[in-house]
Amino acid sequence: MLQLNSVSWLSSTTQNPMLWLPQSNSQSSQDSCAFNSISNSKTSNTKKKKKLSLKCQYYDQQQKSFTSSSRPSSSSATPVGESPPKVFVGHSIYKGKAALTIEPRAPEFSPLESGAYKLVKEGFVLSQFAPASSARQYDWTRKQVFSLSVTEIGHLVSLGARDSCEFFHDPNKGRSDEGKVRKVLKVEPLPDGSGHFFNLSVQNKVLNIDESIYIPVTRAEYTVLISAFNYILPYLLGWHAYANANSIKSADSSRENNVNPRYGGDYDWNSLLESRRRDLLFLAQDGNWQGTVSVSTADSTPATGERISHASTPQAINPKYQPSNKLHGKVALVTGGDSGIGRSVCYHFALEGATVAFTYVEGIEDRDKDETLQMLLKAKSNDAKEPIAIATDVKFEENCKKVVDQVVSVFGQIDILVSNAAEQYYVTTIEEITESRLERIFRTNIFSQFFMARHSLKYMKEGSCIINTASANAYTGGSQFLDYSSTKGAIVTFTRGLSQLLISKGIRVNAVSPGPVWTPIQPASLPAEKVASLGSDVPMDRAAQPYEIAPSYVFLASDECSSYFTGQVLHPNGGLIVNA
Known part of the structure; x- marks a missing residue:
């Protein structure tokens, strides 16, 4: 049986409290005495209600003992420093870019007049994300935390290899600063079903923080997490106390949150938790995304799911496409070419030589x-060189310059530049868009299109071309992506202006402005109901596949097709009429 001691928070240590497991049952008789002593004292000596908390002890690695700032009130409790060895309960996953640690937090009980005890707060699992500071080193001072309720843990336990879920928290719910801090935890499948990506995004308008921490979790690592969750759930619900009242210890005061003012605290629901969720459970079956949408209210009760019927797996390849060597001998650089439209553009360019x-x-x-890369290797012509993929963050000019220099170093030239990398976020009010997020997008x-063009032009000759990815949102306004739509409008203007500057050099600059397209960015950024109806607002009443957009890039890249x-x-927007 998992046992929990009642102690208060220790201010002199930086370790986090964890639940612990005894190595033997030698404490059971002492626990029983302590419980009876507390109960008798309660009924005979006081009428004032005491809040009873299940607390956690800290283990001092150097002293090899448990310490606390105050001892349990019962005289039968084991003195500090004399407790038998205990084992901390917690689990960490370390990856190159970040580390993830999960730790259980105990439930709380309050005594009733009758002498019985009532559960007043369920336990939870605290997840902590820390970005890497260097190789195998992590900056825990910049950690971001996310507390998983028992219902949210249930969602994670039920996820399949191709399922996704998304949790939203407002740690200041019910306070004067409600809405100023927003935390979103997304759990999305890896493309090959070998695990999941955990992505914690935190937007803090008070402290001007906008940070996302990603960590991939393999199938084996996820299995370990689920096993731990399955084991701990009854304890988080407090059911172990019902089965064995001896596990309850009294506390003189209620549990306090360790609040870190810079990052919003170790517990991100210290009042009423905003537990509204949109779970996108995409199941890759028969070439279609089938999914369930569930929305939970503040009491964490999921609503009835709705079937997503219009979703479709992004397709980069059109088996009917007939290449004709339009780009033979050309070298193309595509930003954001790993998936979606970018992948299909790379594929069609390779088919064309x-x-x-x-x-x-x-x-x-x-x-x-x-x-x-595997797709391009199969598609490329015999005289084309093997494709390369370059890891970078295109937000910064230095990185863009390095990319261009690497391509020229490997291939000796750049003839076609496709600036396609982009981010988008769904918004309902302008207040959601922080300064840091606006700069990021x-x-x-x-910015990346400016940087890539500036450095690529050093190597481009007459007959070269630049193709920028805009969006129909640049023309319709796209209020649900206000900051994203603003960037796309800027791209249209940038394209037109740069084209005039480069006419004398014989370098063409054009853009493609797609309508709704099935790409990974859609389910990652849109509410479930919007994903379900993607494409319903254009005359063709559907979203496009990436392979329906890519030929526009081939056309603009080919001298024989678009020299004028x-x-x-x-x-390519499904019939939407825009003022081009």
């Missing part, structure tokens, strides 16, 4: 990158 290089985000898109979507095109925008 081009040598292809593309960028991706290391750690997050490794699987996509590998799949795309502008850096990714439009510059400063123009193509609109």
Whole structure:
């Protein structure tokens, strides 16, 4: 039986409290005496209610003993420093970019007038994400935390290899600063079903923090987590106390949250928890995403699921496409070429005879990158060189310069630049868009296009071309992606202006402005109901596949097809009429 001691928080240590397991049952008789002593004292000496908390002890690695700032009130409790050895309960996963630690937190009980005890707060699992500071070193001072309720743990336990879920928390729910801190934990499947990505995003408007920490979790690692969750759930619910009242210890005060003012505290529901969730459970079956949408209210009760019927797996390859060597001898560089539209563009360029290089985000898109490389190796012509993938963050000019220099170093030239990398976030109010997030999305979507063009032009000759990815949102306004849509409008203007600057050099600059397309960014950023209806607002009443967009890039990259095109925008958007 898992036993929990009642102690208060220790201010002189930086370790986190954890549940612990005794190595023997020698404490059971002492626990029983302590419980009876507390109960008798309660009924005979006081009418004031005491809140009873299940507390955790800290283990001092140097002293090899348990310490606390106050001892349990019962005289029969084992003195501090004389407790038998205990084992901490916690589990960590270390990866190159981040570390993830999970630790259980105990439930709380309050005594009733009758002498019985009532559960007043369920336990939870505290997950802590720390970014890497160097090789195998992690910066725990920058950790971000996310507390998983028993219902949320249940969602994680039930996830399949192709399922996804998403949890939203407001740690200040019910307070004056409600809405100023937003935490989103996304758990998404790896493309090959070998595990899941855990992504914690934190937006703190008070402290101007906008941070995302990603960590891939393999199937084996996820199995360990689920096994631990299955074991601990009854204890988090307090049912162990019902089965064995001797495990309850009294505390003189209620549990206090260890609040870190910079990062919002170790417990991100210290009042009423906002536990609204949108679980996107995408099952890759028969070539279609089938999913369930569930929305939970503040009492963590999931609503009835709705079937997603319009979703479709992104397809980069059109088996009916007939290449004609339009890009023979060309070298193309595509940013964000690992998946979605970018992947399909790379594939079609390779079919047309081009040598292809593309960028991706290391750690997050490794699987996509590998799949795309294999696809390109099969598609490339015999005289084209083998494709390369370059890990980088295109938000910064220095990185863009390095990418260009690497492509020229390997292939000796750049003839086609496709600036395709982008981020998007769903919004309902402008207040959701923080300054740091606004800068982030502008850096990714439009700054990167400036940087890539500036450095690629050093190596481009007459007949070369630049193709930028815009969006129909640039013309419709796209209020649900306000910051994203703003960047796409900037891209249209950038394309037109740059085209005029480069006419004299014989370098063409154009853009493609797709409508709704089935790409990984859609389920990652849209609410479930929006994913379900993606494409229903265009005349064709459906979203496009990436392979329906890629030929527009082939057309603009080919001299024989588009030699008289510059400063123009193509609109593969399902019949949407825009003012081009």
